[in-house]
Amino acid sequence: MRIRLDIAYDGTHFRGWARQPGLRTIQETLESALGRVLGGDPRLVVAGRTDAGVHASGQVAHVDLDDAQDARLLARRPRAGHTPGPEDRVTALAARMTGVVGAYSDVAVTRSVEAAPGFDARFSAVWRRYEYRIADTVTGYDPLERHRTTSVRASLDHEAMDAAARALVGLHDFAAYCKPREEATTIRTLLEFDWHRDAAGVLFANVKADAFCHSMVRALVGACVAVGEGRLDAEDVVDIRDARDRVPDVKVLAARGLTLTEVGYPADELLAQRAEQTRARRDRE
Numbered sequence: 351m352r353i354r355l356d357i358a359y360d361g362t363h364f365r366g367w368a369r370q371p372g373l374r375t376i377q378e379t380l381e382s383a384l385g386r387v388l389g390g391d392p393r394l395v396v397a398g399r400t401d402a403g404v405h406a407s408g409q410v411a412h413v414d415l416d417d418a419q420d421a422r423l424l425a426r427r428p429r430a431g432h433t434p435g436p437e438d439r440v441t442a443l444a445a446r447m448t449g450v451v452g453a454y455s456d457v458a459v460t461r462s463v464e465a466a467p468g469f470d471a472r473f474s475a476v477w478r479r480y481e482y483r484i485a486d487t488v489t490g491y492d493p494l495e496r497h498r499t500t501s502v503r504a505s506l507d508h509e510a511m512d513a514a515a516r517a518l519v520g521l522h523d524f525a526a527y528c529k530p531r532e533e534a535t536t537i538r539t540l541l542e543f544d545w546h547r548d549a550a551g552v553l554f555a556n557v558k559a560d561a562f563c564h565s566m567v568r569a570l571v572g573a574c575v576a577v578g579e580g581r582l583d584a585e586d587v588v589d590i591r592d593a594r595d596r597v598p599d600v601k602v603l604a605a606r607g608l609t610l611t612e613v614g615y616p617a618d619e620l621l622a623q624r625a626e627q628t629r630a631r632r633d634r635e
Contacts, residue, residue, distance in 0.1 A: 351420050352465040353440060355380075355394070355447075357409040359457035361605065362497045366402040376400075379457055380411075383450040387443065388419040397471045397613040398478050401565070403605030405498055408479075408612040412471040440464050468622025469615070473629050477541060478562060479612040482555040482571045482603070486578075489551040499552065500607035506578030508545050508553055514577040514584040515543040515555065518570065518591060525594040527570050528563035529602075536563050536594075545574065565602050572601040 357380070365373040369381075377394055384392045397410040415423065423439055444462035451457055468474070483499040485491060486506045492499070518540055525536040542558035555574070557567050573590065576582040576599055582590075590597055616624050 351415045351423075351440075352469065353413050353415065353443065354461075354463050354465040354469060354471065355411045355413065355444065355459050356461035357411060357457065358407045358460050359405060359409070360497060361400060361403050361405045361456075363456060364402065366404070367396055367399045376457055379451060380447065380459070383447045384413065386450050387446045388415065388422050390416055390419050392419065395471050397475050398562075398610055400608075400610055401605055404608045404610065406610040409610055410471045410475070410613045412465055412469065437464070466618040466621055468618075468625060470621070470625040471613075473625035473632075474615050474621045475561075475613050475628075476616055476624060477558055477560050477614040478610065479542075479556070479558040479614070480562075480567045481609045481611050482557065482567065483607045483609075484553040484555075484571075484575070484603075485551075486553065488547075489553070495552075497606060498609065500604045502575060502579075504579050506553060506575065507580070508547055508578065510584070511553075511574040511578040512545040514574050514582075514587045515545055515570070517584045517588050519543050522591055523594050524563065524566055524570075524591060526590050526596055527566050527573065527600065529565045529569075531564055534563065538563060538566070540570075543570065567608060568602045568605065569600055571607075572603045573599075575603065576600065 359376055363374065364376050367376045369375055369377045377396070381392050381394055392413050394411040394413050400406060423443065440462055444459040447459045448455070484502055484506070485499050486502045486504055488505050491501055519542065521539045523537050528536045539560045541560065542556055544556050546554055548554060555571055557570065573582065573587045577584065577587060582599060590600060615621065
């Protein structure tokens with residue numbers, strides 16, 4: 351059985367998603383919880399491997415259960431007066447895992463369902479959406495939001511930032527806004543990128559793409575902050591992108607302001623096809 355897990359976490363005290371020896375990571379925490387519930391040595395496949403300090407409200411992963419884990423899940427003792435079916439037991443897995451990690455934990459499984467045929471949390475995804483929060487001198491500093499908001503000591507022109515962000519949308523090589531990885535492509539389709547202030551004045555970036563290369567969102571946000579401060583304009587950030595070289599004017603902003611909010615998937619009948627296409631493209635890269 352393949353199970354889809356929807357996950358939320360505060361990344362402040364994690365060293366990112368992926369397992370690292372001797373370090374606290376989201377993957378290790380959740381796999382340990384799942385192992386305590388179902389036994390064995392479960393391994394999660396995730397939609398987006400977030401960096402240290404990055405948060406998520408809409409992360410997605412899947413896990414394949416072996417026969418023993420499958421039997422243990424379905425054999426769970428029902429509550430008095432209740433005879434749960436297989437779907438109920440799968441649904442209850444989210445609460446059981448969250449119970450293992452503990453009350454007021456910084457990670458929770460918000461939903462568990464049997465995955466549709468062909469579903470792959472990573473390779474079936476067609477887009478990811480992130481949010482980035484900034485408090486500038488217009489907003490002021492709120493200590494209650496410090497773990498998920500980056501502070502900038504300037505009054506930022508959010509309309510100029512929005513214009514710059516929208517100018518970057520499209521299929522392009524974003525090498526200038528990525529930390530390079532050997533033999534990895536930096537060509538991405540940026541589907542949405544815009545800025546607004548909420549009622550409290552906090553600046554929010556909405557960033558959606560088919561996929562992101564390493565540090566791409568935080569570099570794009572850094573370029574827009576430079577525009578908001580008046581150091582660059584919209585044409586400059588486009589020219590930097592098209593030159594495909596990293597420049598000191600573009601700072602990679604702190605991980606604390608970044609949250610993975612949503613992962614998009616095609617209709618169920620297209621999941622397997624999408625996964626196959628994505629794997630083939632990654633192999634070519």
